[in-house]
Amino acid sequence: MITFEDALTLVSQKIKDIHYPKQPARLYEPIAYLLNLKGKKIRPALTLLAYNLYADDVQKAVNMALAWEIFHNFTLMHDDMMDLADLRRGELTVHQKWDNNTAILSGDAMLILAYKYLAKYPMNMVLKNLLDLFSITAAEICEGQEYDMQFETRTDVREEEYLNMIRLKTAVLVGACLKSGAILADADAKDQDALYDFGINIGIAFQIQDDLLDVYGNEAVFGKKIGGDILCNKKTFLLVCALNNSDEQSKTELLQWLSVHDQPDAKIKAVTELYDKLQLKKKAVAQIESYYGNALRALDKMNVAKDKQTVLTQLATELLHRTV
Amino acid sequence: MITFEDALTLVSQKIKDIHYPKQPARLYEPIAYLLNLKGKKIRPALTLLAYNLYADDVQKAVNMALAWEIFHNFTLMHDDMMDLADLRRGELTVHQKWDNNTAILSGDAMLILAYKYLAKYPMNMVLKNLLDLFSITAAEICEGQEYDMQFETRTDVREEEYLNMIRLKTAVLVGACLKSGAILADADAKDQDALYDFGINIGIAFQIQDDLLDVYGNEAVFGKKIGGDILCNKKTFLLVCALNNSDEQSKTELLQWLSVHDQPDAKIKAVTELYDKLQLKKKAVAQIESYYGNALRALDKMNVAKDKQTVLTQLATELLHRTV
Structure with a gap:
């Protein structure tokens, strides 16, 4: 069994390892920025823990966990804009650091990216x-x-x-x-x-x-x-x-x-x-x-x-x- | 073989028939509004025509066609806001008729809805x-x-x-x-x-x-x-x-x-x-x-x-x- 701390560490590492297209930078950089702000990745860790109740190879649950974390941060990117929030985890929100249009469009790209992670699983x-x-x-x-x-x-x-x-x-x-x-x-x-x-x-x-x-x-x-x-x-x-x-x-x-x-x-x-x-x-x-x-x-x-x-x-x- | 006009008619009818949750109205009404503005539904009709080159039962391609049309209108809802456009097909854009937050959130819900239509197909x-x-x-x-x-x-x-x-x-x-x-x-x-x-x-x-x-x-x-x-x-x-x-x-x-x-x-x-x-x-x-x-x-x-x-x-x- 992995511990909660193990799960958090694994998820954070996998998020750091996500590879984004280089261009257009203004579309993908805000995604990497928001996903890598400090802060616990509790939700995706829960996916790993739940999986681990029944199976050992938690690596198999990583793509699902990433899909949730990317999705969750998509909602934060759009919600912060709607709620006129300036800060997220002590750092500038995306619409403040870049602008509103960037927050809308990068958020959209994140939701699509979340589905891409989901679609990595076999069709069954x-x-x-x-x-x-x-x-x-x-x-x-x-x-x-x-x-x-x-x-x-x-x-x-x-x-x-x-x-x-x-x-x-x-x-x-x-x-x-x-x-x-x-x-x-x-x-x-x-x-x-x-x-x-x-x-x-x-x-x-x-x-x-x-x-x-x-x-x-x-x-x-x-x-x-x-x-x-x-x-x-x-x-x-x-x-x-x-x-x-x-x-x-x-x-x-x-x-x-x-x-x-x-x-x-x-x-x-x-x-x-x-x-x-x-x-x-x-x-x-x-x-x-x-x-x-x-x-x-x-x-x-x-x-x-x-x-x-x-x-x-x-x-x-x-x-x-x-x-x- | 169905004609282009047949395909347009079929798609328009299926879009009219989409059932949305009643609540929250402010989330779903803008989706129905935008999807039902007059205007040809060329893109989803193309899906039906391409399918019909190889198979007769075009009804089977309808969910895919709807997914594309819903997706396309999601991009219109967000793009019109980003581009500060007041009119779409001669009518008020969603962010003008409602407001910016509505356009962001209803757009997000549309992208999710598009994936829901896609996921209606068998897993293979x-x-x-x-x-x-x-x-x-x-x-x-x-x-x-x-x-x-x-x-x-x-x-x-x-x-x-x-x-x-x-x-x-x-x-x-x-x-x-x-x-x-x-x-x-x-x-x-x-x-x-x-x-x-x-x-x-x-x-x-x-x-x-x-x-x-x-x-x-x-x-x-x-x-x-x-x-x-x-x-x-x-x-x-x-x-x-x-x-x-x-x-x-x-x-x-x-x-x-x-x-x-x-x-x-x-x-x-x-x-x-x-x-x-x-x-x-x-x-x-x-x-x-x-x-x-x-x-x-x-x-x-x-x-x-x-x-x-x-x-x-x-x-x-x-x-x-x-x-x-």
């Missing part, structure tokens, strides 16, 4: 299942990004709408990365589905944790300024719950703060106080634990020895207790 | 060849768009660079649409390549004809204002030749006109006069005829009865003499 039912999973997941992620953008201008987003959005935008990719490893290793359909479920639940828990850390994280440990989501009115789990669960007076106050853009410290303080009053930290932690429990129960359904599953349960537990 | 070597052709062609078209954008700010584009750009941006798709029909019908590799060559040559001839009509077309017949390319300094075959073949004095004058934006009529008149002086219409017509000749010679290499080829030679001839 395994590939049929991988292709279907890949395209369905890719389309769902577009849907998630679309909902996320729509939520920006809405103040009536319901909690289940929010959870559905993060399922589409974030969690289905985690589930699909895991499931694809099981498909490649020819695991039972039941195991494939269990891994997918595990990934979905971990993915949702991860995103709620992310929302929580933005407000309640330790700034020194978290590595970025606390309250960033509050300042840009991002519809996080906390904000959506606050908008749904406040009394009329608190809600009016909250909506007023959403229109304030020139008092960052006061805005963070006031919104956090409202979150405190509504006990949203507790609510979020309860949700995270609930999804964590679902994830572990999904693993129980698998036909894989408990000790082999440890790599996944450990990962889930680390996630639950992460502070960054 | 035919699909392997289709997938490879599709991804290689798609990447080349991105490269072509990249070169086209780079040419906007260059005045030293060489004629062969221009021809390579239109090969990538326009011609490879025509070649690939034809070749895919032959692949699906299990035609000989030699025939597949001959159809691809035919398409490449017709595609390049088509684009040069397009450049020519912008300057020398009949405004009433052409349906759009003559000189549009001149006004926006588009690097057409004519402008590239003019920049390469003028004496120093004419070139200086031409470069000066490129920086003029407030005297449209005078600019069109002056640039056209320079084209006349350099006899560029004659040169362009000679090029078109040369590519037309190449195209017909490519068909000669095919293992298909001459009378069956008529539908393609007729199409090529109509193209050569088209006035719109």
